[in-house]
Every structure is written in structure tokens, then in C-alpha cells.
Amino acid sequence: MAAPAPRDPVARLADLDAATVHEAAGRTGDLDPGIRPIQSGATVAGRAVTAHCHPGDNLAIHRALLAAGPGDVLVVAAGGHLAGYWGEILAVAAQHKGVAGLVVDGGCRDTAALRRMGFPVWSAGVCVHGTVKRTAQSVNEPVVAGGVLVSPGDYVLADDDGVVVVPAARVGAVLDAAEARRDKEAAAFARLRAGATTFDVLGIEDVGAGG
Numbered sequence: 001m002a003a004p005a006p007r008d009p010v011a012r013l014a015d016l017d018a019a020t021v022h023e024a025a026g027r028t029g030d031l032d033p034g035i036r037p038i039q040s041g042a043t044v045a046g047r048a049v050t051a052h053c054h055p056g057d058n059l060a061i062h063r064a065l066l067a068a069g070p071g072d073v074l075v076v077a078a079g080g081h082l083a084g085y086w087g088e089i090l091a092v093a094a095q096h097k098g099v100a101g102l103v104v105d106g107g108c109r110d111t112a113a114l115r116r117m118g119f120p121v122w123s124a125g126v127c128v129h130g131t132v133k134r135t136a137q138s139v140n141e142p143v144v145a146g147g148v149l150v151s152p153g154d155y156v157l158a159d160d161d162g163v164v165v166v167p168a169a170r171v172g173a174v175l176d177a178a179e180a181r182r183d184k185e186a187a188a189f190a191r192l193r194a195g196a197t198t199f200d201v202l203g204i205e206d207v208g209a210g211g
């Protein structure tokens with residue numbers, strides 16, 4: 001019998017959570033914690049299509065959407081600027097293309113509509129104020145979003161805890177480590193439920209300081 005085909009990294013990522021992947025990546029790849037989901041209970045895993053916006057101008061996002069395809073996650077660098085960089089119009093167009101979700105280190109708007117239509121967004125805030133569509137800094141070039149360098153094709157995992165990016169070159173090793181960590185935690189839960197202490201399970205050496 002042929003060996004089973006290796007699972008796609010995106011499918012493996014989708015079975016994990018952001019905190020576990022961040023730990024497995026050597027506590028790296030986590031975007032600024034101010035970047036929060038506008039919905040609860042959504043997990044998005046996919047490959048990054050990037051855009052870099054000038055302050056108050058979302059043309060780069062409109063262009064990035066042309067380059068995006070099914071399963072991609074748009075990652076937008078907006079320098080923390082709170083404006084309505086993303087909203088219902090862009091989400092309807094993105095959903096039509098099968099884009100999985102949006103991460104922006106700036107603002108978004110139309111949030112009730114985005115939740116209603118089930119298009120997941122992680123943003124630095126919500127802002128009614130609109131953006132012009134005049135100039136684009138870059139599309140599908142490496143960007144720094146939420147303090148993390150993100151290149152097109154990097155792997156993105158976003159959930160209720162936040163957003164983690166894994167460079168494409170590291171994804172296999174990080175996924176192996178993350179799955180091992182998840183399995184180890186499952187074993188730890190069983191021991192805790194049988195009465196073991198967190199000190200036993202985590203191997204914490206209590207030096208006794210601080211009472």
C-alpha cells in the first residue's frame with residue numbers, strides 16, 4: 001500500500017491554535033496583541049498575500065485582492081493607523097474569490113456586516129473614517145505588520161488569541177514541533193485530571209521565592 005500523502009501545511013495549521021504554534025516557533029511570529037478579532041470563535045489558516053498602505057489610503061488592498069486566490073489570507077501593513085481600511089465591499093469581493101480572511105495592523109469598519117457574512121477579520125481597531133484610493137506603497141512584497149516581518153506565501157494562523165505568522169521556509173519544522181506540543185499537552189491534561197499538580201506536569205522547579 002502506498003504511504004499516505006503528506007498533509008498540506010495549511011490543513012495541519014488549521015488543526016492547531018495560535019498560542020501552540022507561537023510556542024513551537026520558539027516564541028516568535030506573534031503580531032502585536034492589539035490586533036484583535038472582530039468576531040469570536042473563528043480560526044483562519046492560510047498563506048499570506050501582502051499589502052502595504054500609505055496612511056489613510058487603501059488602494060494597496062484593492063490591488064492585493066486582485067492577486068489573492070482561494071484560501072489566501074490578506075495581511076495588510078497600515079502602520080497602526082486607525083481608518084476604515086477594510087469593509088463590507090472589500091469583504092464581498094474577497095469572499096467571492098474564496099479569500100480566507102484579513103489581518104490588518106490598522107482599522108476596519110462595517111463590522112456588523114462582516115460578522116453577519118462570516119468574513120473573519122483581525123484588526124488594530126474599528127474606525128468609521130474612510131480611506132482614499134490613490135497610491136499604493138507595495139503589493140505582495142515583504143511587509144512589517146503588527147511588528148512582524150511577513151513575506152508573501154508565509155503561513156498565517158489567526159484565532160481568538162491573536163495572529164501568528166510562520167515563515168514558509170520553517171513551516172514543516174514548526175508544524176512538527178507544534179503537533180508534538182499539542183499531543184504533550186493532551187497527555188498533561190489527562191494527568192492533571194487524575195490529580196497531578198502543574199508543578200509535576202510542567203516540571204516547574206519551585207525555588208520558594210515570593211511565598
Ligand SMILES: O=C([O-])CC(=O)C(=O)O
Pocket residue numbers: 058084085086087088089090091109110130131
Ligand atoms: O471604502 C472602502 O474601501 C472600505 C469599506 O468601507 C468597504 O470596503 O466597504
Ligand SMILES: [Mg+2]
Pocket residue numbers: 087088089110
Ligand atoms: Mg464600506
